[in-house]
Amino acid sequence: MARERLVTAAGGVVWRRRSSAPRDPARSGAAEGTARRAVEVLLVHRPRYDDWTFPKGKPDPGEDLTATAVREVAEETGQVVRLGHPLPDARYTVSAGPKVVSYWVARSTGVTDPPFTPNKEVDELRWVRPRKARRLLTYEHDIDLLEAFTDLRDEQRHRSRTLVVLRHAKATAREDWAEGDEWRPLAAKGKRQSTDLVDVLGAYGVKHVVTSPAVRCVQTVQPYAEHSGRTVQLDERLGEGTRADSVRRTVDALLDRKKPTVLCTHRPTLPWVWAALDLPDVDLAPGGGVVVHHRKGKVITTEPLGRPQPVAAPERV
Template identity: 40%
Template sequence: MGRKRRPTAAGAVVLQGQGEDAQVLVIHRPRYDDWSLPKGKLEPDEDAQVAAVREVEEETGLKVRLRVPLGRAEYIAKGAPKSVLWWVGTVVGGRIHPPVTTTKTNGKSNGKGKNGDVEVDRVEWWTPKQAAAKLSYTDDREMVERALATVPGHTVLLVRHAKAVQRKHWSGKDWKRPLSQRGRRQARRLAKLLEAYGVTQPITSSSTRCVQTLQPFAERTGLELVTMDELSEEVFEDDPGVSKRAMVDLLNQAHTQPGAPMAICGHRPLLPMMRGLLGLGDKPMLVGETLVVHHDDQGNQVAVERIPSAF
């Protein structure tokens, strides 16, 4: 089977409440006179996860974080294949704003209609029954059904540090080896990705290359990085048990705080141990790569997303 094409759009099924109290966020677009879920096109060089969060905020005014992935919807529009990636979304801020009008950026249309058109004129919370009956598209109704079947749990993001200066080109102590220019670029892009998942616990090895990998995220969000010597190569080489116990403690902490997604940045020698404790396979991680591991409320793994760096 060939590699799936890059998605053209991304969106989120935004939920609030559970069980009989559950509600789904929907939008009305007067241009099409339809009721649908918030979604939109990816910008050039943008991760789908970041696009999903951005589009929800642009169309509704609500800031969300992503939870479990719901899969891909594919269809034909105006004779061209379209592909949309979906996630469950949880509101973390913002407020529903007045109707959204189409604007131009740098003199160019954003592609959603003529300049000044009303893109979204109504944003509402519907019950699952309303969504099943009134959403205009089959794909949207299917995604809502999938989202309602998910069980909220905790999320852990395992990050391999971005590209560092090569050892042969560094004369100082290895733990002080910094990121390369490419690595700094990877770290800046990673910051938006971690924010899309609502990471509130950024944790890293105390080595410079790991700290610098998460530093742009910390600066973007105002969160404080937690640095741990126990996750460094030096401590792991001296006593692997120390590093393993530290990782176990972190995963237990993540499980007890489902509303606080955790990102852990580590090194190649430790990654097999880290992946093993997360119940992942043996496939090596590339520099700047992130594995997003989703769990249910019992701690069972329900989904894993592999997100390689674009650079």
């Protein structure tokens, strides 16, 4: 039996508000249908294949697919994006074998870095309304992806907000630490985990960093905060000695924030976080997390934090 090589990639349905559309349809008197149509998506033309598709690409060795999606969009289009609601994987076969492409709704931040220059991989970009995108797209799996995006748009779920719930990374064992538990630091593995979180949290454009004051929690988010220039906000209500009503107040406040936020806490505190979000318990491993996509205080969907690359396809007889 042979094991087929699995080709993996990641990308995004990049969208922006249509510049000619009113920013507040209710005030302008525009119909709700107009608000739903007031977005454009970004397509790329690849001269090698003479096709129109969504920006995507293969991961670098060891790269998380969320980071791949953001990097590839930037490399192909110059657009700086932040990931939102996950979209269905696209699965098809190429000459090298079966291929799986992971996609997310990717909101343009309005920043280009660097500005797009036509090249041998992508020679043209087009911002188009979804109806025109359907006519331009070359592949059926991309049309399916567009329909998944427009379904979200029709319910305004493409504009979901993001809260990352994170358990602190691997800490020094209690029996190996003689001082107060509040000061127990990360172990060597935990420090590596905290470094790995930098690109993953960056893919979601996290702006607010909120954590238990315990050293092991602070150290988990510190590399990301330093890399992104964010301030770490300490919240005693996320500590181990907290209460359910205190955790709920913190979670409710974070759901009101428009900007993507990460919350870092302890395993004993997590059940109260899930209860505040009206979600079933998730037993996270150290350094593990859940990305909660929400809108108007209600959870829309969740996904595991990070998307490791699949290693191989099922064995073929």
